[in-house]
Amino acid sequence: MTPTIPWEQLRFDENGLIPAIVQDAVSKEVLTLAYMNKASLAKSLETGETWFWSRSRQELWHKGATSGHTQRIVSMRYDCDGDALVVQVVPHGPACHTGSYTCFGGAIAHGGEAAEGAEQAPVPDRFAILNELERLIASREAERPEGAYTTYLFEKGVDKILKKVGEEAAEVIIAAKNRSHDELRYEAADLIYHLLVLLREQKLPLDDVLAELRRRR
Numbered sequence: 658m659t660p661t662i663p664w665e666q667l668r669f670d671e672n673g674l675i676p677a678i679v680q681d682a683v684s685k686e687v688l689t690l691a692y693m694n695k696a697s698l699a700k701s702l703e704t705g706e707t708w709f710w711s712r713s714r715q716e717l718w719h720k721g722a723t724s725g726h727t728q729r730i731v732s733m734r735y736d737c738d739g740d741a742l743v744v745q746v747v748p749h750g751p752a753c754h755t756g757s758y759t760c761f762g763g764a765i766a767h768g769g770e771a772a773e774g775a776e777q778a779p780v781p782d783r784f785a786i787l788n789e790l791e792r793l794i795a796s797r798e799a800e801r802p803e804g805a806y807t808t809y810l811f812e813k814g815v816d817k818i819l820k821k822v823g824e825e826a827a828e829v830i831i832a833a834k835n836r837s838h839d840e841l842r843y844e845a846a847d848l849i850y851h852l853l854v855l856l857r858e859q860k861l862p863l864d865d866v867l868a869e870l871r872r873r874r
Contacts, residue, residue: 677741677743757800
């Protein structure tokens with residue numbers, strides 16, 4: 658079935674381009690910003706993989722055509738003004754030409770400081786570490802840095818990951834039976850980490866698991 662493109666809702670610039678923000682559908686990390694014209698947008702929807710317009714080379718390019726790091730499209734949305742796209746993908750390898758998982762690796766310090774005499778009372782997100790860990794695992798899968806334990810798990814495959822999840826679950830049970838908070842804390846952390854690796858291998862977003870918990874509530 659040929660996808661229907663709402664051309665009348667989209668606003669291309671004077672060069673016939675529209676910015677496309679590419680986002681990992683699983684980790685929600687922003688991977689890159691590229692540009693599409695009508696031809697690359699149509700090609701993307703037709704093939705189910707991202708195609709862009711290269712402003713430097715002035716030609717269509719299929720992401721991953723030479724590197725093999727393709728991006729399978731999960732969804733595509735346009736904003737309220739119709740002049741920007743968000744493309745959610747399942748990436749097969751790094752998004753950046755440098756070999757990094759995301760093109761947005763640099764950080765700019767905001768430089769914000771509390772007024773003199775005022776107390777800073779940070780309110781940490783108690784689940785922020787899960788988001789951070791999910792992004793790190795996604796980058797490890799894409800970049801496969803040598804020597805990283807997460808790389809080892811992905812290269813060994815799903816059977817190894819499942820074995821580790823089973824082992825860690827058993828160790829959580831033993832720690833609980835031992836009534837040791839230190840042991841249980843350590844083993845529970847191991848189990849959560851390996852479970853996140855499994856979710857990434859299966860391309861199942863943690864958000865979907867959380868949504869299931871909300872549904873059950």
